[in-house]
Amino acid sequence: xxxxxxxxxxxxxxxxxxxxxxxxxxxxxxxxxxxxxxxxxxxxxxxxxxxxxxxxxxxxxxxxxxxxxxxxxxxxxxxxxxxxxxxxxxxxxxxxxxxxxxxxxxxxxxxxxxxxxxxxxxxxxxxxxxxxxxxxxxxxxxxxxxxxxxxxxxxxxxxxxxxxxxxxxxxxxxxxxxxxxxxxxxxxxxxxxxxxxxxxxxxxxxxxxxxxxxxxxxxxxxxxxxxxxxxxxxxxxxxxxxxxxxxxxxxxxxxxxxxxxxxxxxxxxxxxxxxxxxxxxxxxxxxxxxxxxxxxxxxxxxxxxxxxxxxxxxxxxxxxxxxxxxxxxxxxxxxxxxxxxxxxxxxxxxxxxxxxxxxxxxxxxxxxxxxxxxxxxxxxxxxxxxxxxxxxxxxxxxxxxxxxxxxxxxxxxxxxxxxxxxxxxxxxxxxxxxxxxxxxxxxxxxxxxxxxxxxxxxxxxxxxxxxxxxxxxxxxxxxxxxxxxxxxxxxxxxxxxxxxxxxxxxxxxxxxxxxxxxxxxxxxxxxxxxxxxxxxxxxxxxxxxxxxxxxxxxxxxxxxxxxxxxxxxxxxxxxxxxxxxxxxxxxxxxxxxxxxxxxxxxxxxxxxxxxxxxxxxxxxxxxxxxxxxxxxxxxxxxxxxxxxxxxxxxxx
Amino acid sequence: xxxxxxxxxxxxxxxxxxxxxxxxxxxxxxxxxxxxxxxxxxxxxxxxxxxxxxxxxxxxxxxxxxxxxxxxxxxxxxxxxxxxxxxxxxxxxxxxxxxxxxxxxxxxxxxxxxxxxxxxxxxxxxxxxxxxxxxxxxxxxxxxxxxxxxxxxxxxxxxxxxxxxxxxxxxxxxxxxxxxxxxxxxxxxxxxxxxxxxxxxxxxxxxxxxxxxxxxxxxxxxxxxxxxxxxxxxxxxxxxxxxxxxxxxxxxxxxxxxxxxxxxxxxxxxxxxxxxxxxxxxxxxxxxxxxxxxxxxxxxxxxxxxxxxxxxxxxxxxxxxxxxxxxxxxxxxxxxxxxxx
Numbered sequence: 001x002x003x004x005x006x007x008x009x010x011x012x013x014x015x016x017x018x019x020x021x022x023x024x025x026x027x028x029x030x031x032x033x034x035x036x037x038x039x040x041x042x043x044x045x046x047x048x049x050x051x052x053x054x055x056x057x058x059x060x061x062x063x064x065x066x067x068x069x070x071x072x073x074x075x076x077x078x079x080x081x082x083x084x085x086x087x088x089x090x091x092x093x094x095x096x097x098x099x100x101x102x103x104x105x106x107x108x109x110x111x112x113x114x115x116x117x118x119x120x121x122x123x124x125x126x127x128x129x130x131x132x133x134x135x136x137x138x139x140x141x142x143x144x145x146x147x148x149x150x151x152x153x154x155x156x157x158x159x160x161x162x163x164x165x166x167x168x169x170x171x172x173x174x175x176x177x178x179x180x181x182x183x184x185x186x187x188x189x190x191x192x193x194x195x196x197x198x199x200x201x202x203x204x205x206x207x208x209x210x211x212x213x214x215x216x217x218x219x220x221x222x223x224x225x226x227x228x229x230x231x232x233x234x235x236x237x238x239x240x241x242x243x244x245x246x247x248x249x250x251x252x253x254x255x256x257x258x259x260x261x262x263x264x265x266x267x268x269x270x271x272x273x274x275x276x277x278x279x280x281x282x283x284x285x286x287x288x289x290x291x292x293x294x295x296x297x298x299x300x301x302x303x304x305x306x307x308x309x310x311x312x313x314x315x316x317x318x319x320x321x322x323x324x325x326x327x328x329x330x331x332x333x334x335x336x337x338x339x340x341x342x343x344x345x346x347x348x349x350x351x352x353x354x355x356x357x358x359x360x361x362x363x364x365x366x367x368x369x370x371x372x373x374x375x376x377x378x379x380x381x382x383x384x385x386x387x388x389x390x391x392x393x394x395x396x397x398x399x400x401x402x403x404x405x406x407x408x409x410x411x412x413x414x415x416x417x418x419x420x421x422x423x424x425x426x427x428x429x430x431x432x433x434x435x436x437x438x439x440x441x442x443x444x445x446x447x448x449x450x451x452x453x454x455x456x457x458x459x460x461x462x463x464x465x466x467x468x469x470x471x472x473x474x475x476x477x478x479x480x481x482x483x484x485x486x487x488x489x490x491x492x493x494x495x496x497x498x499x500x501x502x503x504x505x506x507x508x509x510x511x512x513x514x515x516x517x518x519x520x521x522x523x524x525x526x527x528x529x530x531x532x533x534x535x536x537x538x539x540x541x542x543x544x545x546x547x548x549x550x551x552x553x554x555x556x557x558x559x560x561x562x563x564x565x566x567x568x569x570x571x572x573x574x575x576x577x578x579x580x581x582x583x584x585x586x587x588x589x590x591x592x593x594x595x596x597x598x599x600x601x602x603x604x605x606x607x608x609x610x611x612x613x614x615x616x617x618x619x620x621x622x623x624x625x626x627x628x629x630x631x632x633x634x635x636x637x638x639x640x641x642x643x644x645x646x647x648x649x650x651x652x
Numbered sequence: 653x654x655x656x657x658x659x660x661x662x663x664x665x666x667x668x669x670x671x672x673x674x675x676x677x678x679x680x681x682x683x684x685x686x687x688x689x690x691x692x693x694x695x696x697x698x699x700x701x702x703x704x705x706x707x708x709x710x711x712x713x714x715x716x717x718x719x720x721x722x723x724x725x726x727x728x729x730x731x732x733x734x735x736x737x738x739x740x741x742x743x744x745x746x747x748x749x750x751x752x753x754x755x756x757x758x759x760x761x762x763x764x765x766x767x768x769x770x771x772x773x774x775x776x777x778x779x780x781x782x783x784x785x786x787x788x789x790x791x792x793x794x795x796x797x798x799x800x801x802x803x804x805x806x807x808x809x810x811x812x813x814x815x816x817x818x819x820x821x822x823x824x825x826x827x828x829x830x831x832x833x834x835x836x837x838x839x840x841x842x843x844x845x846x847x848x849x850x851x852x853x854x855x856x857x858x859x860x861x862x863x864x865x866x867x868x869x870x871x872x873x874x875x876x877x878x879x880x881x882x883x884x885x886x887x888x889x890x891x892x893x894x895x896x897x898x899x900x901x902x903x904x905x906x907x908x909x910x911x912x913x914x915x916x917x918x919x920x921x922x923x924x925x926x927x928x929x930x931x932x933x934x935x936x937x938x939x940x941x942x943x944x945x946x947x948x949x950x951x952x953x954x955x956x957x958x959x960x961x962x963x964x965x966x967x968x969x970x971x972x973x974x975x976x977x978x979x980x981x982x983x984x985x986x987x988x989x990x991x992x993x
Contacts, residue, residue: 464965
C-alpha cells in the first residue's frame with residue numbers, strides 16, 4: 001500500500017460555497033472504486049482509506065495494489081509558513097501580556113497599557129508585512145510570488161482594520177473628536193499622490209501646473225485634509241499671485257481647527273466654523289473663481305455633496321473620502337457618530353469588497369458584524385482571535401445573542417480555543433497553542449486531551465510536555481505521558497527496566513512500577529542478572545509506591561549485601577522478605593533457594609527462630625519447588641537448626 | 653552602557669546557539685541548532701547591519717545543514733569543527749570553512765546510530781568535547797568516547813546507567829561525569845576497563861533529571877549541575893558525596909549554564925521557565941576551601957536577570973565577551989549586548 005498526502009487550501013472558500021458552507025474536493029486516483037472508510041486523526045486532519053469488505057482472493061493482485069492508497073487530508077494552514085510563524089510567536093508574547101494586564105485592570109484603569117499592546121500588535125503585523133514584501137521581491141515569479149502577494153493583501157487589510165479599530169475603540173482621544181486620527185488613518189493606509197506632492201514641493205518651481213497630476217494632487221490633498229500641503233502646492237501655480245488663488249489661500253489659512261486644549265468649547269468652535277464655511281460659500285456664489293479646478297476646491301471646502309461625488313472617481317474606494325467628508329462637513333464629529341459620514345461616502349461608489357464592508361461595519365459601530373466579516377479573512381482566524389480578545393479586554397465588546405444574553409466572553413473564548421487548537425496541530429507550535437488554550441476554562445480540558453495525544457519521540461520532548469503540563473496544573477497529563485514513556489521502555493525488554501522504573505516513578509503510578517518490577521523479577525527468575533541495580537539502590541522513598549517494587553529494591557539490596565560478604569545483614573533482609581509474604585507466586589522458589597548458601601555458611605547466620613519461619617513458609621509453599629530441591633532445603637534447614645538450637649545467632 | 657537586548661524571530665525552536673570563535677576580532681558568526689520541528693537544521697548566521705548608517709545589527713542566515721532529528725548539543729572540538737549530537741542517535745563532526753562562512757558545512761566524521769536500542773532508534777542526548785575527544789551519551793544509558801582526530805570509537809561504557817543519561821562533562825582527560833534522568837551522577841574513569849563508576853552520588857532527593865553539568869574553568873574540581881527542578885548543585889569533587897551547596901534557583905528546569913570565558917566568577921544560566929540569569933560566584937567558589945560560609949553570605953549571592961522573563965523556555969546561551977546569545981522555544985534568538993564582566 002502506498003501512502004500519499006496532499007494539501008488543499010480550504011481557507012480560500014469561494015463566495016458561492018461559503019453561502020452553502022460546503023466545499024467539494026476531488027480526491028485524486030480511484031479512491032471511490034471500492035468502499036472507503038474515513039477516520040479522524042489528531043487535529044484538523046482525517047484519513048480516507050479503501051475498505052473493501054470482500055476479501056479478495058483472486059490472483060489479480062497487481063491491479064488491486066495500484067488502487068489502494070491511504071489519503072491523508074488536512075487543512076492547509078497559512079500560519080505555518082516560516083514567515084508567518086514569526087507573527088504567530090511574536091503575537092503570542094503580546095497576547096500573554098494582554099492577559100496579564102487584564103488581570104490587573106480589574107482594579108485599575110489600564111487603557112494606556114492596552115493602547116501600547118494594541119500598537120505592539122500592529123507593529124508585529126508591520127514587521128510581518130515587511131518580511132513578506134522582502135520574500136516576494138526575492139521570488140522571481142510563479143506560484144510562490146503570488147502566494148506572498150496574496151498574503152500581503154491579507155495582512156495589509158488586517159493592519160488597516162486594526163488601526164481603525166484602535167482609533168475607534170482603544171485609543172484615548174481627548175474630547176472624543178476623532179477627525180485628526182481619522183485623517184491620519186486615511187493618509188497612512190491610502191497614500192495617494194503623496195509622491196507627486198513631495199516631488200513638486202521639492203523642485204519648488206513656479207508653474208508646476210504643467211505637471212499632469214498637479215490638479216489631481218491638489219484635490220487629493222484637500223480631500224485628505226492636508227491643508228498645508230495643498231496651500232504650498234497652490235503657491236507653485238504660475239498664477240499664484242492672482243486674486244482667485246489668494247482668495248482660496250486666505251480661506252484655507254483662516255479655517256478654524258478644533259483642539260481640545262485650544263481653550264474654546266465645541267459649541268463655540270462649531271459656530272465659528274459654520275461662520276467660516278458660510279463665508280466660503282458666499283465667496284463661491286460670488287463667482288469670483290473662474291478656474292474650474294479652483295472652484296472645485298472651494299466646493300469641496302464647502303462640503304458640497306456633488307463635489308465629493310465628482311472627485312470620488314479619483315479614489316479606489318469610498319473610505320479615502322471619509323476623512324475629507326468629515327473634515328469639510330462636520331469636523332466636530334465624535335467617534336461614535338461616524339455612521340452618517342460612512343453612509344454618505346459609501347453612496348458615492350459601488351465597490352463592495354470585503355474590506356469595504358468591514359470598514360463600514362466598524363464606522364457603524366457594529367462590532368458583531370466586524371468580527372463576523374473578519375472571520376472570513378483567510379489568515380486562519382489569527383486576526384479574529386486577537387482582535388476580539390483585545391476588544392473584549394478593553395471592555396468595548398458587547399455582543400448579544402437572539403435571547404439578548406451577553407455572549408461576548410463566550411465568543412472570545414471560542415475564537416481563542418479555535419486558534420489554540422489549530423496551533424496545537426503543529427509539531428513546533430504546540431506550546432504556543434497551549435498558552436492560548438489554557439487561558440479559558442474549557443480550553444484546559446481540551447489541552448489535556450490534545451497533550452496526551454502528542455507524538456513523543458524523545459525523552460527531552462516528554463520532559464518538556466510534562467513541564468508545560470505542570471505549569472498549567474494538568475497533573476493528569478504528567479501522569480499519562482510519564483506512564484506512556486514507562487510502557488515504551490518496558491516493551492523494549494528487560495535491559496530497559498531502569499527506564500521503565502524511572503518514568504513509572506515520575507508518573508507516581510503504582511501499577512506502572514508494579515509492571516516494571518514484575519518484568520524485572522521474572523527476568524531474574526529466568527536467569528538474567530538483576531537489572532537497574534544502580535537505580536534500585538539509590539531510589540529511597542520512591543520504592544514505597546508499590547509492594548513488588550519494594551520487594552525488588554530490597555532483593556537487590558540483599559544481593560549487594562551478599563556480594564560484599566555481609567552475610568548476617570543479608571540473611572536478616574532475606575528472612576524479612578520471606579516472612580513478609582509480599583513476593584509474587586513465581587518468585588518464591590528463587591527466594592527460598594537463596595537461603596541455601598546462607599544456611600551453609602561456616603558461621604551460622606540465620607537464627608533458630610528464623611529457621612522455623614523459613615520452614616513454615618517452605619511447607620506452606622512446597623508446591624513451588626521440585627521435590628528434590630525442597631528436600632535439599634529441608635536438610636539444610638534442619639542442619640542449621642541443629643547448629644543454632646544450642647548457641648543461637650546473637651544480635652549485633 | 654546599559655544592557656541592550658535585541659530579539660529576532662527565526663521560525664524554529666532553537667535548542668543550541670554557539671558563537672564561532674574568531675582570532676583577534678569580535679566574532680559576528682554563530683551556529684544555531686533547532687529542535688522539535690518537522691524539519692530541523694544547523695544554521696550558520698552572521699550579524700549584519702541593514703544600512704551603513706544604522707547601528708542595529710540583524711542576523712542573516714548564511715547556510716543551512718539539515719539533520720534528521722533534534723539537535724541536542726553542539727560543542728567545538730577545535731576552532732572550525734563542531735561535534736553535534738542528534739536525537740536519532742547520530743553524532744556528527746562538521747567543519748565550517750574559516751574563510752568562507754557561507755559555504756555549506758562539511759561533514760568530517762559521522763557515527764550513525766551510535767546510540768540505539770538494538771534496531772530501535774534512541775536519542776543521543778548530549779556530548780562534551782575535550783581536546784578532540786568527544787564523550788557522547790544517550791537514552792540507552794551508554795557512554796561513548798570518540799576520537800575526533802581519527803574518527804573512531806575509542807571506548808564504550810555499555811550500560812553506564814540503567815536509565816537515560818541527560819548530561820555529560822569532561823572533568824579531566826580521563827574522567828567524565830554523567831547525570832541521568834533521576835539526578836544520579838556518576839564519575840567514570842575512561843582508562844579503567846570495568847564498567848564501574850569511580851564515584852556516584854545524587855543531585856538531590858527529588859529524583860529529577862540532571863539537565864546540564866559544567867566544571868569551573870580555573871578550579872576543575874568544582875562541578876556544577878543544573879536540575880530539572882530549577883535547582884543548582886555545586887560539588888567539590890575532593891569530597892563528593894554531598895553537594896556543597898544546593899540552591900533553589902529557577903522556576904523551571906535549568907537548560908544550560910556557562911561560566912563567562914573572561915571572568916570565571918561569573919556564571920550564566922538559562923531555564924525552562926524563560927529566565928536568563930547572571931550569577932556572581934565569588935562567594936561560592938572562594939569560600940570553598942574552608943567549608944564554612946556564613947548564612948547571610950549565602951543568601952547575598954548576586955543574581956541578576958539579564959532579560960525580562962520570557963513566556964517560553966530559554967534553551968541555550970553562549971557568551972563571548974560582552975555579548976551573549978540565547979535561543980528560546982518562542983522561535984527567537986536574543987542578543988544581549990553590553991554585559992559587564
